[in-house]
Amino acid sequence: MISFRSVRHGYGNNISLKFQDWTLQQGEPWLLLGNSGSGKTTLLHILTGLLKPQQGEVLVKGTNLYQLRPKELDLFRGRNIGLILQRAHLIRSLTVLENLLLAQSFAGLPTDRQLAKATLASLHMEEKINRYPHQLSQGQLQRVSIARAVLHRPALLVADEPTSSLDDKNAEAVLQLLLCQARATAATLVVATHDQRVKTSFSNQYSLPDVAV
């Protein structure tokens, strides 16, 4: 279970974001909706351990993220939280496979080539494992980014605007991929978007109100 309680965060420029409490059960897919500037990125960063809120607590699998020491938090994130950003942020001088192995080692886990290869194969990327990032299409880069995020069966899988730059067909394919990967690993999935096309695929929705400035 993941929970978000009494969370507030401000940026010191009259912007104070107050988030409604939120409880997500293990394995549930959720959509996080909000217009530009409503606080989606802020909330995702708080939820994934990247930004300590000024108030409130975030529990992932019973662990209060912001009570961990920085090093413990890094390890906890690497093992339990998978993050998919709009851009893949791969290391350009490493192959697809090497990028995944590096992610394992950053998470403090033993490098496991077979697991990395099998995960890439499950995303139909087996023929690209020795390619470099610049040799891949945007859709393929996104698959690598999904593979890297699900590699260790994280309890929480978070995707920030995964479909906004894609056409209808690819947007639907990426969504199905995320839902399917989350189901396969019983991960709680959070997809943040302002893409109206995505709305119908999720019954659980957490909506952010517009921020009055």
Ligand SMILES: Nc1ncnc2c1ncn2[C@@H]1O[C@H](COP(=O)(O)OP(=O)(O)OP(=O)(O)O)[C@@H](O)[C@H]1O
């Ligand atoms: N580092 C910062 N310093 C000052 N204000 C910030 C900072 N980061 C975000 N904000 C402000 O906080 C509010 C929420 O920003 P946030 O990026 O979380 O929204 P968002 O919903 O993700 O927007 P978008 O969809 O446009 O990316 C905005 O008004 C933004 O200007």
